Amino acid sequence: MSNYFPDLESSAPPVVITDLHKSFGDNEVLKGIDLTVQQGEVVCVIGPSGSGKSTLLRCVNLLETPTKGSIQLLGAEMTDPDVELNQVRAHVGMVFQSFNLFPNMSAIGNCIIGQRQVLKRSKAEAIEIAKKNLAMVGLSDRMDYVPAKLSGGQQQRVAIARALSMDPKVMLFDEPTAALDPELVGDVLAVMRDLAHAGMTMMVVTHEMSFARDVSDRTIFMDGGVIVEEGPSQDLITAPKERRTQIFLKRVLDPTHIEDSELGETEPD
Amino acid sequence: MSAIPYLKPTVRARLGRGSSYAVGMALLLVIALFADWKTIGKEFFNLEVAAQMWPTIVTIALKNTLIYTISSFVLGSALAVLLAVLKVTGGPLGWFATAFIEFFRGIPALLTIFTFAFVVPIAFGFQIPGGGPGAGIMALTIVTGAYAAEIVRAGIEAVPPGQSEAARSLGMSSGMTMFWVVLPQALRIVIPPMTNEFVMLLKDTSLLFVAGFAVKEKELTSFGQDALSLTGSPTPLVMVALAYLVVTLPLTYLVGLLEKKLDPKR
Numbered sequence: 001m002s003n004y005f006p007d008l009e010s011s012a013p014p015v016v017i018t019d020l021h022k023s024f025g026d027n028e029v030l031k032g033i034d035l036t037v038q039q040g041e042v043v044c045v046i047g048p049s050g051s052g053k054s055t056l057l058r059c060v061n062l063l064e065t066p067t068k069g070s071i072q073l074l075g076a077e078m079t080d081p082d083v084e085l086n087q088v089r090a091h092v093g094m095v096f097q098s099f100n101l102f103p104n105m106s107a108i109g110n111c112i113i114g115q116r117q118v119l120k121r122s123k124a125e126a127i128e129i130a131k132k133n134l135a136m137v138g139l140s141d142r143m144d145y146v147p148a149k150l151s152g153g154q155q156q157r158v159a160i161a162r163a164l165s166m167d168p169k170v171m172l173f174d175e176p177t178a179a180l181d182p183e184l185v186g187d188v189l190a191v192m193r194d195l196a197h198a199g200m201t202m203m204v205v206t207h208e209m210s211f212a213r214d215v216s217d218r219t220i221f222m223d224g225g226v227i228v229e230e231g232p233s234q235d236l237i238t239a240p241k242e243r244r245t246q247i248f249l250k251r252v253l254d255p256t257h258i259e260d261s262e263l264g265e266t267e268p269d
Numbered sequence: 270m271s272a273i274p275y276l277k278p279t280v281r282a283r284l285g286r287g288s289s290y291a292v293g294m295a296l297l298l299v300i301a302l303f304a305d306w307k308t309i310g311k312e313f314f315n316l317e318v319a320a321q322m323w324p325t326i327v328t329i330a331l332k333n334t335l336i337y338t339i340s341s342f343v344l345g346s347a348l349a350v351l352l353a354v355l356k357v358t359g360g361p362l363g364w365f366a367t368a369f370i371e372f373f374r375g376i377p378a379l380l381t382i383f384t385f386a387f388v389v390p391i392a393f394g395f396q397i398p399g400g401g402p403g404a405g406i407m408a409l410t411i412v413t414g415a416y417a418a419e420i421v422r423a424g425i426e427a428v429p430p431g432q433s434e435a436a437r438s439l440g441m442s443s444g445m446t447m448f449w450v451v452l453p454q455a456l457r458i459v460i461p462p463m464t465n466e467f468v469m470l471l472k473d474t475s476l477l478f479v480a481g482f483a484v485k486e487k488e489l490t491s492f493g494q495d496a497l498s499l500t501g502s503p504t505p506l507v508m509v510a511l512a513y514l515v516v517t518l519p520l521t522y523l524v525g526l527l528e529k530k531l532d533p534k535r
Contacts, residue, residue, distance in 0.1 A: 061438060063434055063437070063438065086437075086440045086441065087440065088440075089437065089438055089439070089440040090440025091440075092438075094434075094435070094438035096431060096434070096435065098431055100429075100431040100432060100434060100435035101435070102432065102435070102436075102450055102454075103454065103533040104453045104454055104457070113439070113441075113450075114439035114440065114441065117445050117449060118439055118440040118441055118445075146533055147533070148533050159435075163438075163439075166440070
């Protein structure tokens with residue numbers, strides 16, 4: 001039943017996670033996650049640090065190997081050892097908190113290498129696509145710069161362009177703005193918003209509540225390795241039902257006004 | 270301790286520097302005054318002897334030293350990259366690489382050269398092409414490969430894991446990731462220790478005499494030894510030392526330029 005290759009034409013949900021567990025040694029970080037992302041859907045994952053949200057995202061394209069459970073990505077069962085991992089990953093873009101641009105290549109070089117080596121596109125085609133995507137993130141004039149010569153926000157936009165140059169069916173964002181100076185966050189979020197409006201399927205781990213509320217279709221609140229609450233982003237962020245969600249959102253949205261009575265006895269630390 | 274008056278740290282630092290200069294100058298002075306300069310000049314810097322060695326010290330000895338060094342360095346570095354990649358990949362080949370590295374790092378280079386020159390031809394009935402120098406270069410290649418493999422491995426491990434993650438996320442295989450992303454960065458990191466390796470190798474070519482040389486195949490040290498026994502003067506040794514320095518001193522400068530050129534922050 002399980003598929004070894006990505007199905008790029010299917011209209012089935014591109015991400016289907018079932019009963020996902022992940023442990024690092026004795027530490028169980030994910031304790032049974034079920035999550036489906038539909039075509040064109042933008043899902044934000046929020047939660048306190050250590051809640052397992054980054055681990056969840058990294059499990060999706062198997063940067064972390066799950067301990068138990070199933071991950072269907074573009075129709076391929078990622079936990080099957082026979083799956084053509086590289087072929088699936090080639091169609092799933094990943095953007096990291098620390099950018100992870102290749103420092104020995106220019107911005108356009110970063111956008112070309114995957115196209116040439118993995119998709120085997122011709123040089124001319126790869127350059128054309130790289131230029132198109134760098135223009136889309138507003139960096140046409142920085143094509144030939146090495147990452148060290150770019151600001152954090154510019155580097156992250158190059159990283160997005162690098163991922164987009166592979167024509168991904170799904171984009172995974174792992175706290176893409178967490179390492180940026182506050183004044184540079186907006187440029188990156190704007191690119192991500194354009195992408196969402198263009199119909200890209202996206203899974204975004206983030207602390208940017210306004211992005212989650214205004215751009216994403218659905219928000220998932222994780223804590224302690226489980227999904228505590230999920231729902232339409234507008235509802236979840238403005239009117240959370242679960243107490244843990246309420247406390248978390250209150251802290252994030254209004255960090256200077258925490259009343260002692262709100263810090264329930266159930267707090268882990 | 271209370272007898273030492275309080276001194277400001279800056280003053281104390283200046284006094285400390287001053288006293289070490291004073292000791293250094295005193296040492297030089299003792300050497301200069303008590304050494305027998307006339308004898309030293311005649312024995313060690315004898316221009317007549319030096320003139321006899323010219324130009325063969327460059328056209329034969331230095332040239333051969335450089336040929337032996339550079340060819341073993343190039344081949345040895347390639348071997349080192351191969352061994353390092355095998356070792357970080359693990360598996361049976363990784364074990365083989367580890368055993369290879371540990372074995373050839375653990376025995377003296379002289380022994381390896383001797384083995385390739387005399388033991389291998391007897392044991393396998395196979396004469397290594399190039400005679401004594403050929404066997405010597407092969408031995409030094411293996412010795413350098415074993416030493417430098419650990420340098421390259423450290424370089425590979427110094428590349429942040431996020432680099433491989435980014436490459437793998439693009440769908441690149443582990444081999445592509447190593448070749449296009451990790452190795453280029455690792456090799457830049459290992460330039461300083463590899464320069465060290467080059468200098469050590471340059472001097473290790475002096476061990477090649479055990480492999481046996483024809484006259485035209487002599488490198489600097491054996492060339493100097495010949496001249497020493499021929500002339501009875503130690504001047505050739507001084508000449509040989511200078512010839513080694515002519516290579517090593519500019520090297521430091523050139524490598525500095527290379528590092529600057531390859532700096533990603535340029």
